[in-house]
Amino acid sequence: MKQLVSTYLILVCAGAFLFSLLPLQVYAQHADSISVLPADSSKVYVRTIDDVAHHSIASDDAFSYTEAKDPETLWSRIKRWLFSFLFNAFENDWLRLFFKITFFLIFGLVLLALINQLLGGNIKNAFSNTRASQAVNLGNNSQSIEKLNLDKLLEEALSRNSYSDAVRLLYLKALEELNAHELINWKADKTNHDYIQELRSHPACPLFSRLTNIYEYVEYGDFNVERKNYDSIRKIYEEFRHKTGHV
8 A cells, every 4th residue: 555655656746747847848849940930031112201292291280299289378478477577586686675675665554554544544643743722622522522612612712813723613513513413423433534434425525525634734734724724614614514404
């Protein structure tokens, strides 16, 4: 029994060895068969393209396989010019200085506008030494304008030839009348231009806007008012009252 098993194992190993040699033998035979193939003796004909036909085909758009470029628009030309200008600008010392100054100017104006907004549109008051006359100082009480006897104060200002105070009082009388007839809502924290916005749809708005400008020139601009100036301003005030129907 052991002898049969040994014989069987020997036969299997011998078969496996012979089988492994088979691909090498086949490859060698295949290589031998290739090496003995006869050389190609067929004649080679070289064909050329006619120059006229070549030019005709090359100039035909149907045979053009290059990607067509989009036509350059006006906006793309502007962008290209702008990028080129900015690139060249930063190469120039003077232009760099110009852009730097422009930037700081714009920054300063924006900052000034923000401060003006925080001060309720009265930034010039903060930097002016001019103060309202005590005779027309309303204080912070929202009822002050109603408590003042403006007609009496106006007479006193005219009697002492204080025409600047008289102009201020005319403007306060205009505000008092608008508030009394509910054309504006007077409050101590509002600006004069807030009242213009409230009155913008009323026919008297242009005249009130003129009175506002005059008042601000006198109050904050050191504008010297003489009698003839006051008389002209008084006419504007009377015309304003006529427009509001309070004559």
